[in-house]
Amino acid sequence: MDQELPRYLKKRVMRIALYPVKLFPIRNNRILIHNDLAQNYSANPKYIAEELISTYKGKFDIVFSVKNPDKYADCGLPIRFVKYKSWSFFFAALTSKVFISNSGGYSFLPLKKKQYVINTHHGGGAYKTAGLDMFGDTPLFRKDILMSSNPCDIFLSTCRKFTKVISKAMLIPEEKFWEIGMPRNDILINNDDKLRQKVREKIGLKENEHLVLYAPTYRKPEDDYFNESIAISYDINCKEVCEALTKRFGGIWKFAFRLHPCVTNRNELPKGNVIDLSDYEEMQELLMVADVMINDFSSSMWDFMLTSKPCFIYAKDLDHYIETTKLYTPVEEWPFPKSISNEQLIDCITSFDENMYSENCKKHYEALGGCETGKATKLVAKKICEITGIE
Numbered sequence: 001m002d003q004e005l006p007r008y009l010k011k012r013v014m015r016i017a018l019y020p021v022k023l024f025p026i027r028n029n030r031i032l033i034h035n036d037l038a039q040n041y042s043a044n045p046k047y048i049a050e051e052l053i054s055t056y057k058g059k060f061d062i063v064f065s066v067k068n069p070d071k072y073a074d075c076g077l078p079i080r081f082v083k084y085k086s087w088s089f090f091f092a093a094l095t096s097k098v099f100i101s102n103s104g105g106y107s108f109l110p111l112k113k114k115q116y117v118i119n120t121h122h123g124g125g126a127y128k129t130a131g132l133d134m135f136g137d138t139p140l141f142r143k144d145i146l147m148s149s150n151p152c153d154i155f156l157s158t159c160r161k162f163t164k165v166i167s168k169a170m171l172i173p174e175e176k177f178w179e180i181g182m183p184r185n186d187i188l189i190n191n192d193d194k195l196r197q198k199v200r201e202k203i204g205l206k207e208n209e210h211l212v213l214y215a216p217t218y219r220k221p222e223d224d225y226f227n228e229s230i231a232i233s234y235d236i237n238c239k240e241v242c243e244a245l246t247k248r249f250g251g252i253w254k255f256a257f258r259l260h261p262c263v264t265n266r267n268e269l270p271k272g273n274v275i276d277l278s279d280y281e282e283m284q285e286l287l288m289v290a291d292v293m294i295n296d297f298s299s300s301m302w303d304f305m306l307t308s309k310p311c312f313i314y315a316k317d318l319d320h321y322i323e324t325t326k327l328y329t330p331v332e333e334w335p336f337p338k339s340i341s342n343e344q345l346i347d348c349i350t351s352f353d354e355n356m357y358s359e360n361c362k363k364h365y366e367a368l369g370g371c372e373t374g375k376a377t378k379l380v381a382k383k384i385c386e387i388t389g390i391e
Helices: 004-023 041-055 087-095 131-135 138-150 160-169 183-190 193-202 237-247 283-290 299-304 317-324 342-350 354-368 376-388
Strands: 027-034 061-066 081-083 097-103 114-117 152-156 207-214 251-255 274-276 292-295 311-314
Touching: 004 087, 004 138, 027 041, 027 087, 027 376, 041 097, 041 376, 061 087, 081 087, 081 207, 087 097, 087 283, 097 207, 097 376, 131 160, 131 251, 152 299, 152 376, 160 354, 183 283, 183 299, 183 376, 193 274, 193 283, 207 237, 237 251, 237 342, 283 299, 283 342, 292 299, 299 311, 299 354
Parallel strands: 027 061, 027 097, 061 081, 097 114, 114 152, 207 251, 207 292, 251 274, 292 311
Antiparallel strands: none
16 A cells, blocks of 8 residues: 555654644533544534534533534534634644544544543444455554554444454454444434424425435545545436336335535436435435435445335446455345346336345344444433533
8 A cells, every 4th residue: 555654654743743732721521523524514423413412502512623614604503613624623622522533533633541532433234344454454554543543432333243343453442342323323213204304395305206315335446445536327227217116116206316425526427307415414314215225335225224115236336346345244145135237226126025125134134233222322422421521
């Protein structure tokens, strides 16, 4: 990995440069929250922030790092939004009692021993490899990973298999994993009908319309992780998909797609009468309102499985993916109907067997040792109160 040494040295330099900020005292009620992937107000970090606001009104100084703070200037939330890697971010991060992230964003910070790091992670199940399993086990990369794993006090887990494989891949002791599921999945488990209707109206769905959500993950040209992320549509036939859904389930169907937040190149998009929801920040709200999901390799299939609604795998490069991608759970063990062409996808939809699908999903969840509680948000917020001594 050519970037291995520069990446490691950059982190070390950053730690040295930021060391003087450690002289400032920790604010016991300050919580720094960071969405490391999308760098916006969404996902696990968002749900934790909102639980702290609603249940513990005014007791916490919540700082949320994003890519564009101005976007949230008039949001009305009692949150201070700061630009990631700005001076305001560095100061807040190194003076906060608790640092919350859904991936990383703290390995280059000279955090103090009295600070507490909670990593909520960003994907459910145990599918794509990570850490040493993805990039290889070299002495330098181990040192790099330890810069993230050592400060971490709690790592949220959605299933027992995830705990086992990520503990080894990220060099994090198993006792640091908290198997309560992800905060973002609570709304999928608990069924908030008022929020569901609100989101439907927000994206323009009529009362008699059903939604199929197409949400493929990002791609790297030539399978290079460090290349620019690209969008991919597989030339999906949106019209035929909707017709097949009407034939199998009845009703009027609207086709929507959402690109992965890491996608920077959107040259290839689904064509036809479709709704582009790529800039809709909160993916879980879309999963909540979708009646059917079409996926390829995104771990959001785990999240959607919790709703008990049909999820289909459509990927022309499925065979290539299996050959070139290391996986913790083989594709053949995924419970979702799979297709590599439009024709196969249509056939999967029209021949969908609800009972078989439900049974397969149940077995898959049990095989991975699923541990979603539907209470993860409240449990994390309560833990923060214990850490800070604030009730």
